[in-house]
Amino acid sequence: MWVVYVVGFILVVGAYLSYLTVTIPVSAGVACAVYAVGMPVVYVRGLGKVLATRSPELPEPQNWPKPPKDGDPAVLQYFYGPAMADADHAVRVAVGNCQKLWNSGIKAAEESFNTDDMTWFTAPLGVGGFIGGLAGTVVGTLITAVLAVIHLLVVGVSAALVRATGSVLRAADSTMLWVKNVKMVCPHCYERVPYPAYDCPGKNCTNRHRDVRPGKFGIFKRRCQCGARMNTLLLFGSSRMAAFCPHPGCKRSLEHRPGEAPEVVLPFFGATGAGKTRLLFSMVTQLQAWTENGQLKAEFGDSSTARELDIASTLVRSGGSTIGTSVELPRAHIIRLTLKKGTRILQLFDAAGERFYNTDRTQELRYLNKARTFILVIDPLSVESFWQQLPANTQAELSAVKSTAPSPELAYQQTHQQIEAMGVQLKKVRLAVVFSRADLIGMPDGDVVEWARNELGLGNLIRSTTQNFKEAGYFRTAAIMEAGGRMHKSVAELMDWVMAREGVELPGVTS
Amino acid sequence: MTNRIEENAYKWSRRYVFIATLVAIAALLALPFLI
Numbered sequence: 001m002w003v004v005y006v007v008g009f010i011l012v013v014g015a016y017l018s019y020l021t022v023t024i025p026v027s028a029g030v031a032c033a034v035y036a037v038g039m040p041v042v043y044v045r046g047l048g049k050v051l052a053t054r055s056p057e058l059p060e061p062q063n064w065p066k067p068p069k070d071g072d073p074a075v076l077q078y079f080y081g082p083a084m085a086d087a088d089h090a091v092r093v094a095v096g097n098c099q100k101l102w103n104s105g106i107k108a109a110e111e112s113f114n115t116d117d118m119t120w121f122t123a124p125l126g127v128g129g130f131i132g133g134l135a136g137t138v139v140g141t142l143i144t145a146v147l148a149v150i151h152l153l154v155v156g157v158s159a160a161l162v163r164a165t166g167s168v169l170r171a172a173d174s175t176m177l178w179v180k181n182v183k184m185v186c187p188h189c190y191e192r193v194p195y196p197a198y199d200c201p202g203k204n205c206t207n208r209h210r211d212v213r214p215g216k217f218g219i220f221k222r223r224c225q226c227g228a229r230m231n232t233l234l235l236f237g238s239s240r241m242a243a244f245c246p247h248p249g250c251k252r253s254l255e256h257r258p259g260e261a262p263e264v265v266l267p268f269f270g271a272t273g274a275g276k277t278r279l280l281f282s283m284v285t286q287l288q289a290w291t292e293n294g295q296l297k298a299e300f301g302d303s304s305t306a307r308e309l310d311i312a313s314t315l316v317r318s319g320g321s322t323i324g325t326s327v328e329l330p331r332a333h334i335i336r337l338t339l340k341k342g343t344r345i346l347q348l349f350d351a352a353g354e355r356f357y358n359t360d361r362t363q364e365l366r367y368l369n370k371a372r373t374f375i376l377v378i379d380p381l382s383v384e385s386f387w388q389q390l391p392a393n394t395q396a397e398l399s400a401v402k403s404t405a406p407s408p409e410l411a412y413q414q415t416h417q418q419i420e421a422m423g424v425q426l427k428k429v430r431l432a433v434v435f436s437r438a439d440l441i442g443m444p445d446g447d448v449v450e451w452a453r454n455e456l457g458l459g460n461l462i463r464s465t466t467q468n469f470k471e472a473g474y475f476r477t478a479a480i481m482e483a484g485g486r487m488h489k490s491v492a493e494l495m496d497w498v499m500a501r502e503g504v505e506l507p508g509v510t511s
Numbered sequence: 512m513t514n515r516i517e518e519n520a521y522k523w524s525r526r527y528v529f530i531a532t533l534v535a536i537a538a539l540l541a542l543p544f545l546i
Contacts, residue, residue, distance in 0.1 A: 044536075051529035054518065075517055078524035082517070086525065147536060154531045227516045 027128030035136025046093035061089040073207040074217035079159035166214035187332030189250035190367035196243035202228030256301030261343035270377035272353030273403030275436030281312040282479035295507040301334030325352040356411035362418040369422035439478035448474040
């Protein structure tokens with residue numbers, strides 16, 4: 001009988017060993033496969049949740065990049081920080097899910113030893129599952145790491161491409177400005193404007209963006225913190241937004257849409273009462289006449305210019321006197337000039353004559369080193385020797401309009417020295433010397449230079465202007481309307497000379 | 512969670528990164544069959 005028991009026992013043990021031989025490797029294999037495949041699947045699902053579905057149960061992202069201090073009030077471009085934070089977030093989500101997967105495996109293995117009567121049956125499954133789970137975790141971790149590396153590579157390559165695109169676009173924009181010879185100057189603080197600051201175009205948003213160019217806040221567009229989208233480049237039409245001077249001490253409005261066209265800075269200088277403002281008014285009137293004839297289009301570049309120069313043609317037409325210019329620092333009068341061959345933005349600076357008598361006041365006119373052409377206005381009546389030559393009745397007639405300011409040479413010397421002190425090479429800039437009031441003293445035939453030398457006794461000034469500047473032009477102007485409502489031709493002649501040197505072809509005196 | 516404006520701003524960039532990663536993974540899996 002005992003033989004039967006022994007044989008039975010051997011058969012049972014053999015059967016159980018056979019069961020173990022099959023069960024443990026199979027359960028280990030299954031567990032290994034589950035973990036080796038499950039972990040990458042869990043990672044990809046986590047990636048999907050973080051990047052695509054954005055399910056609400058996602059945990060808070062760690063290491064979310066903070067916008068730079070003192071930076072613009074804009075949302076960071078995705079590849080300038082948030083993409084890496086998302087990669088980190090996806091790994092954390094995947095680790096959490098893998099932990100759950102691993103815990104469920106451990107729990108199943110533990111339960112396989114606690115099944116009362118069936119422990120002999122389930123325990124091998126648990127043992128195999130545990131061993132397989134360990135091996136699967138190693139394999140799964142390796143595969144998941146490869147997937148994470150692929151994700152990081154995608155982020156890295158995309159970030160590199162995005163940044164390279166940003167640099168190329170910035171360079172293209174700068175090149176375009178350089179080719180078009182666009183150098184922006186603030187009409188208020190006279191500083192060069194490398195790029196205007198812009199107000200957010202969003203409704204009820206007062207955020208101002210100091211540098212909208214492609215970079216960490218966006219390549220083609222940027223998004224303000226209020227959610228509104230903004231163009232990043234003049235190339236893409238950023239000039240349509242409200243522009244401001246980016247310099248911290250200024251920040252004033254640049255209504256004239258800077259960056260769209262080359263700017264021409266034209267400073268008027270000369271003694272008090274020399275006729276600078278009147279000349280400016282007559283130039284504006286001439287531009288308006290050309291506009292009315294359809295030969296070009298001249299429009300005021302901003303509301304301030306419109307307010308101050310709207311009366312120009314009325315005043316010139318009426319022959320009335322201009323009001324003395326305030327000694328405050330001047331703000332440029334801006335005129336947008338649209339011609340067949342392009343657009344120009346004229347910045348006309350008309351400072352009070354008092355500013356040209358002493359160094360401190362002239363020094364403040366920092367726009368002087370932004371100009372390539374200057375206009376020196378001289379009232380011939382203010383030259384004492386010339387005044388003395390006039391007949392007594394003419395003197396009596398003109399004494400009311402005669403400038404009582406010091407000699408025109410003083411304003412010239414002062415300004416000329418200051419321009420040089422500002423680092424301007426005079427041999428690279430031009431000067432128009434304008435003798436005003438030709439309508440009052442007549443326009444004798446002959447060379448203006450000879451007349452100025454012989455009649456006005458301004459030989460030294462003429463010599464200095466001729467020698468020091470790249471080119472000097474001499475004009476006698478009459479800032480009056482002729483019969484028929486046309487500006488005196490001398491104004492158009494002067495403007496032709498000034499603007500031709502700035503690459504602008506004006507209609508000329510025939511109009 | 513990031514704010515609503517950031518969520519909107521990053522929506523398409525995130526989708527792009529996800530799809531590009533899946534494509535890269537698929538390409539890697541297909542590599543042995545292509546060689």
